[in-house]
Each structure stands twice: as C-alpha cells, then as structure tokens.
Amino acid sequence: MSGNMNLTLKVWRQENASDKGGFVTYKAENISPDMSFLEMLDVVNESLIKKGTDPIHFDHDCREGICGMCSLYINGRPHGPKRAITTCQLHMRSFTDGETITIEPWRATAFPVIKDLAVDRSAFDRIQQAGGYVSVNTGGVPDANEIAIPKVIADEAFNSATCIQCGACVAACKNASAMLFVSAKVSQLALLPQGQPERYRRVQSMVAQMDAEGFGGCTNTGACEIECPKEISMTNINRMRRDFFTAKLFKEEEI
Amino acid sequence: MSSFTKTFSSTLGKKLIMSLTGLFLALFLIVHLIGNLQLFNDDAGKAFNEYSYFMTHFLPIKIVSYLLYASIILHAVYAVFVTISNNKARTVGYAQYNGSANSSWSSRNMGILGTILLVFIVIHMKTFWWEYHNGALPYTQYVTELQNPAAVTVTELQASGVELMHSSYIDAQNGVQVVVAKDLYQVVVEAFSHLWYVILYVLSMIAMGFHLYHGFQSGFQSLGFDHNKYFPAIKFLGLWVFSIIIPAVFAAMPIYIYFLTQ
Numbered sequence: 001m002s003g004n005m006n007l008t009l010k011v012w013r014q015e016n017a018s019d020k021g022g023f024v025t026y027k028a029e030n031i032s033p034d035m036s037f038l039e040m041l042d043v044v045n046e047s048l049i050k051k052g053t054d055p056i057h058f059d060h061d062c063r064e065g066i067c068g069m070c071s072l073y074i075n076g077r078p079h080g081p082k083r084a085i086t087t088c089q090l091h092m093r094s095f096t097d098g099e100t101i102t103i104e105p106w107r108a109t110a111f112p113v114i115k116d117l118a119v120d121r122s123a124f125d126r127i128q129q130a131g132g133y134v135s136v137n138t139g140g141v142p143d144a145n146e147i148a149i150p151k152v153i154a155d156e157a158f159n160s161a162t163c164i165q166c167g168a169c170v171a172a173c174k175n176a177s178a179m180l181f182v183s184a185k186v187s188q189l190a191l192l193p194q195g196q197p198e199r200y201r202r203v204q205s206m207v208a209q210m211d212a213e214g215f216g217g218c219t220n221t222g223a224c225e226i227e228c229p230k231e232i233s234m235t236n237i238n239r240m241r242r243d244f245f246t247a248k249l250f251k252e253e254e255i
Numbered sequence: 256m257s258s259f260t261k262t263f264s265s266t267l268g269k270k271l272i273m274s275l276t277g278l279f280l281a282l283f284l285i286v287h288l289i290g291n292l293q294l295f296n297d298d299a300g301k302a303f304n305e306y307s308y309f310m311t312h313f314l315p316i317k318i319v320s321y322l323l324y325a326s327i328i329l330h331a332v333y334a335v336f337v338t339i340s341n342n343k344a345r346t347v348g349y350a351q352y353n354g355s356a357n358s359s360w361s362s363r364n365m366g367i368l369g370t371i372l373l374v375f376i377v378i379h380m381k382t383f384w385w386e387y388h389n390g391a392l393p394y395t396q397y398v399t400e401l402q403n404p405a406a407v408t409v410t411e412l413q414a415s416g417v418e419l420m421h422s423s424y425i426d427a428q429n430g431v432q433v434v435v436a437k438d439l440y441q442v443v444v445e446a447f448s449h450l451w452y453v454i455l456y457v458l459s460m461i462a463m464g465f466h467l468y469h470g471f472q473s474g475f476q477s478l479g480f481d482h483n484k485y486f487p488a489i490k491f492l493g494l495w496v497f498s499i500i501i502p503a504v505f506a507a508m509p510i511y512i513y514f515l516t517q
Contacts, residue, residue: 073349075351075353076351076352077356081356102351104349107345107349108344108345109343109345172357174341174358174363175341175344175345177266179266207265207266208261208265210266211265211266215266216340216343216344217269217270217337217341218266218270218477219337219341220469220472220473220476220477221358221359221469222357222359222362223357226357226358227357234476234481235481237476238476238480238481239481240267240479241267241476241478241479242479244267245271245478248262249262
C-alpha cells in the first residue's frame with residue numbers, strides 16, 4: 001500500500017535483570033501510518049518469531065490509554081513525542097518514513113529491567129501499600145450526599161486520581177524521582193473528607209517508602225508534568241510538600 | 256533515626272534546606288547590590304570605603320554575615336548530597352535523552368551553574384573579603400569642606416611606623432569633615448583594571464542569572480509554595496529581578512571600573 005513507512009528501530013535488548021544488555025537494530029518495513037506504536041512492534045515481533053528469534057518484550061495491556069501498563073522511552077522521551085498520551089495511543093503518523101527510532105526501557109534504579117523493554121514497577125505498589133488507601137469502617141451505607149464536597153475540590157481530587165501509575169514521571173525526570181506519582185496518590189485522598197483521618201500519617205509513610213525504594217528527589221524541572229500522559233500537575237508535588245512539612249514540623253504526633 | 260533527622264534526610268527535607276539557604280542567599284544579593292552601587296559614585300571611593308567599614312563592623316550585620324557564610328556552605332554541601340542520591344536513582348542512563356522537550360536548560364544544569372558560582376565566590380572573597388580583613392591595605396584620607404561638600408581633598412596616607420585605623424570626625428575649627436578609611440576601593444579598581452578579571456566576573460554573573468532563573472522559583476516550590484495567583488508573581492520576580500536586573504547591574508560594576516581605568 002502506498003504511504004506506508006519503512007523505519008529503522010534501535011531497540012534495547014536485555015536477556016534478564018543481570019544481563020548487561022545492548023541495542024539491536026531492526027528494520028520495520030511496510031508500516032501503516034495508522035498503526036499504533038505497539039502494533040508496529042507487533043508486526044516486527046511477528047517477523048522475529050517467523051525467523052525463530054526471541055521477540056522484543058514490552059509491557060502492554062488495554063491499549064486504550066487507561067491501564068498504565070505500556071511504557072517505552074522513545075527518541076529520548078517517555079511515551080514518545082506527543083503530549084498527554086500513552087505509547088499505545090501513539091500512532092506511526094507521528095514519525096517520518098525512513099526515520100530511526102530509539103526505543104529504551106524506563107531507566108531508574110527502582111525500576112529494574114525484567115527483560116528487554118519491560119521493567120519492574122512494583123516499587124509503585126509498595127509505595128501505595130505504605131499508605132495510599134483509606135481504611136474503611138464497617139457499617140451501613142451512608143447517604144450519597146451526606147458529606148458536602150465543593151465542586152472545585154472534587155475536580156482537583158479527580159484530576160489527581162487520573163494517575164495510571166505508568167511511571168513516565170520517573171522515566172522523564174533527570175533524577176528518576178517518583179514525586180509526581182506519589183503526590184498524586186497523596187493528593188487524591190488528602191483533598192477529600194474520607195482521606196482526612198490518615199492524611200498526615202499517609203504522607204509520611206508514602207514519602208518514607210518512596211525514599212526507601214531509591215527514587216531521586218525533585219528539583220522542580222517540570223519534566224514530569226510535561227510528559228505525564230494524564231497531565232497530572234506539579235501542584236500535587238507542592239501539596240505533598242505542604243502536608244509533609246506540616247506533619248513533620250508543625251504537628252505533634254497524630255494531633 | 257529520630258523524627259528530626261528523618262525529616263531533614265528525606266528527599267523533601269534535603270531540598271527544604273537547599274531552598275531556605277538558597278532564598279536567603281538570593282535575598283542577600285539585593286543588599287549586596289544596593290551597597291555596591293557606591294562604586295558608581297565619583298568620589299574616589301569615599302562612600303564605598305565607609306560602607307565597607309560599616310558592613311564589617313556593625314554587629315547585627317556581622318552576625319548575619321556568619322549566617323551567610325553558613326548558608327553558602329550548607330547550600331553547596333546539600334547540593335552534593337542531593338546530586339549523589341539523585342545520580343544513584345538512575346545508574347544506567349539513556350542513550351538518547353531529549354531533555355529540552357520537557358524542561359529548561361537551567362533546571363537541568365543547576366549543579367554545573369552552582370559549581371561555577373562556588374568557584375567564583377571563592378575567588379571573589381579571596382580578592383576582596385580576605386584582602387580587606389588580612390591584607391596590607393592602604394589608608395586614604397578624605398577631607399571634605401563642610402561649607403562646600405563638593406570640595407574633597409584625597410590623600411593616601413603613608414604608614415610611617417604608626418598603625419592607621421578607621422576614623423571619621425568633624426574638625427569644626429577648620430570647617431572640614433575628615434574620614435580616614437581602609438581603601439578597599441583601590442583594591443576594586445586594581446582588580447577590575449585587568450580585562451580577564453572583568454570577563455570572569457561577567458561570565459559568573461551570567462551563570463548566576465541562569466542559576467536563579469530556575470533557582471528562585473524552585474526554592475519557593477521546595478517549600479510547598481504554589482498559588483495560582485501569587486506564584487506567577489514569584490516567577491516574574493525570579494526572571495526579571497533575580498536573573499536579569501541583579502546580575503546585569505553586578506556585571507556593570509567591573510565593566511564600569513575597567514573603562515574608568517583605561
């Protein structure tokens with residue numbers, strides 16, 4: 001078909017976490033510009049399987065930009081050159097015929113490579129387990145409108161809650177800092193009445209876990225909010241700082 | 256680990272220290288700049304030398320100056336801590352990294368800019384601060400006629416076995432004000448008569464401009480300050496006052512003195 005593209009891919013291949021790894025160059029031929037980036041990789045993998053070689057491993061699941069499973073650091077940017085989308089929503093028309101595309105895994109000490117382009121993001125789960133929840137008491141179902149929440153607060157909490165935990169913030173940050181992710185998870189609960197009882201304990205435990213996982217610190221470069229597929233704002237990070245300093249410096253234990 | 260050390264050893268706490276010390280240093284720049292404007296006075300350094308004496312002998316200012324030295328050291332030491340732990344967070348780098356797509360150059364090069372500034376501060380303090388405190392500086396006498404303040408007689412005093420010291424008094428009989436001061440102005444003029452030294456200063460001020468372009472607003476964010484109405488004002492101040500006007504006026508001083516000596 002006319003209009004199809006031929007591309008050169010420089011793909012990071014790594015057998016397992018202990019392997020050193022390196023780049024391998026592949027040709028992606030006759031690629032439709034309407035394919036998604038992951039579909040393009042599927043086509044390349046099919047040809048690799050036919051040749052009897054190990055296909056390129058990469059994470060994916062829903063392929064509609066909602067699960068947060070896909071990753072890929074494409075041409076120096078997480079989720080590729082477009083803003084506010086995940087890799088699965090990136091189409092090949094964003095590239096030009098004959099282009100060389102460099103594909104790397106997320107790079108962070110806290111995200112070890114499992115194989116090729118797939119990294120272990122369970123550090124995020126452990127941060128969530130450290131306090132990113134609301135303890136629910138048993139009892140009758142409360143009336144839906146019993147607790148009044150102003151629209152602006154509800155909207156802001158919702159915006160924070162749109163984080164899909166993909167890790168693009170960590171990948172984009174020059175310090176591999178997870179602050180955008182952690183602050184979104186802290187904020188979505190800190191903003192709402194249901195999150196208040198554990199608000200200050202939560203922020204301290206989640207920040208402690210974030211540091212223990214080996215993520216870097218925030219130097220306010222703003223790369224995370226630019227690269228976030230869900231456009232989570234850095235306001236969340238500043239809110240987390242306020243809650244953290246309030247808890248550590250201005251509050252007595254639990255009061 | 257106690258709660259206190261946990262607070263300041265956390266990623267957020269370390270940046271709190273960098274923020275507080277950094278903003279204090281930025282605030283100091285304003286005072287330093289206003290004082291140094293005396294260099295532009297056409298008075299053979301009288302105002303500048305009196306100002307230098309005041310800054311080194313007025314107790315509250317002396318106390319603040321020690322706070323200042325501590326801030327410089329803390330800011331640099333914590334910058335090293337932060338950089339080490341941030342580098343550890345990504346030991347394998349990217350083959351292709353397109354940082355300019357998502358962040359400012361300043362924000363990605365604060366460490367390099369800061370190192371340039373630290374080297375500059377050491378040279379700067381050696382030339383002026385160290386010389387003023389420990390060097391054998393000449394003393395200059397300024398005799399101003401009370402009736403006609405424009406008439407100033409400037410004499411360089413020769414130390415002839417007597418130890419000279421700063422003094423300022425009114426000689427009513429002769430109708431003059433006499434000021435004897437350690438002549439730091441001469442040191443300034445000497446230093447800035449060398450082109451390479453002027454270039455060093457101008458380049459350092461450019462580095463300071465870039466450092467503060469990111470640093471000033473980032474310092475506020477590290478404190479958790481973020482307000483949809485006031486934060487844009489902070490960014491405006493950071494850009495125009497701290498990264499353009501202040502470095503530009505500072506850079507104008509060596510340039511002005513250089514042309515004065517030519």
